[in-house]
Ligand SMILES: O=c1[nH]cnc2c1ncn2[C@@H]1O[C@H](CO)[C@@H](O)[C@H]1O
């Protein structure tokens with residue numbers, strides 16, 4: 001398949017797809033996906049010719065097939081704030097630059113910002129993400145149109161104010177009921193208390209109860225900086241993880257982002273509760289949080305360790321392949337260990353562990369699973385030579401090795417082409433300009 005042969009019909013979904021001669025990690029060749037987006041068979045002998053049965057045949061003899069990647073913490077529409085405020089202290093960055101600009105956001109900004117984010121994520125092989133932001137009904141529309149999968153939460157912030165709390169409760173309930181009404185298996189709702197330092201104890205308890213009642217995820221920032229841990233101890237006489245536990249916020253349905261400043265006891269607690277942790281190395285290094293997430297202790301405790309990019313104003317991109325390399329390098333550098341977070345475990349973080357955290361299948365290429373597949377082009381300089389595909393994926397491949405992306409059996413990108421990308425780039429830059437001028441009036 002070449003870009004000239006591409007017909008926009010192949011991006012519609014609902015068709016069977018044969019990835020001819022695509023190689024899986026265990027050396028099988030060829031993958032057949034049925035009309036419902038399910039992997040029907042993997043590995044073919046030459047006597048069977050699925051190319052005669054499938055609606056779409058992708059010539060993939062130069063391709064390595066890997067599971068679609070999962071980004072477990074982001075604020076997608078912050079793509080509009082890329083490059084808006086850099087090189088600042090975290091608290092000043094949030095309270096002096098980011099929050100004042102966000103006060104001017106409207107629904108349309110979030111729609112186009114999320115679309116832009118989706119384009120960027122697809123380009124680096126991401127099929128699913130965990131998003132916390134505002135105007136999330138617009139984010140849901142964007143996700144639906146791009147064909148990705150997402151868990152969407154309204155960023156709940158009450159700063160201890162009862163009136164704000166009521167407003168945030170209503171916003172959360174209304175998003176959850178909206179997403180339920182979509183009845184789209186690719187889009188799920190979550191509850192999104194922003195962090196223990198921006199959400200009161202009463203509100204945290206409400207969030208935990210509501211997430212349990214609705215059987216949905218709870219997505220939160222936890223112990224990103226040393227200061228927030230100190231403030232929490234001073235105000236509550238306990239560390240943030242303990243506080244969250246007392247409010248009922250720690251369970252197998254919890255995704256906790258950052259987790260840089262956890263002590264050993266907190267790692268044990270998160271493991272015991274079966275929490276998923278999202279490591280965000282680029283954001284942590286850029287905002288100089290001065291400690292790397294204790295990977296080894298968390299993994300040993302049984303916590304599900306995954307990877308996220310955070311938003312585009314603290315990263316400044318959503319490239320999960322860049323992020324996973326940062327993760328492997330930061331862990332080695334900070335903990336002074338050249339063997340910590342080896343490539344195989346790093347790949348698990350962005351596939352099976354991420355999929356488990358968000359409840360989107362096994363994150364593996366297996367018969368009977370939804371086809372979430374990335375085709376990496378082995379004929380690129382960064383993939384050559386190919387002694388060890390896993391090593392290349394983690395340490396040398398970049399988004400430029402990502403050729404084709406498939407989510408639930410639907411082709412989202414083929415041969416580097418994503419339908420609608422040009423319009424999204426144009427609208428997103430226009431809308432970002434308008435947002436900044438509105439905020440400066
Ligand atoms: O690194 C971060 N730490 C804390 N808050 C953040 C970070 N990145 C983005 N947000 C903020 O989280 C809210 C989402 O609901 C937004 O206000 C966003 O700016």
Ligand SMILES: [Zn+2]
Nearest residue numbers: 221257310311
């Ligand atoms: Zn964040």
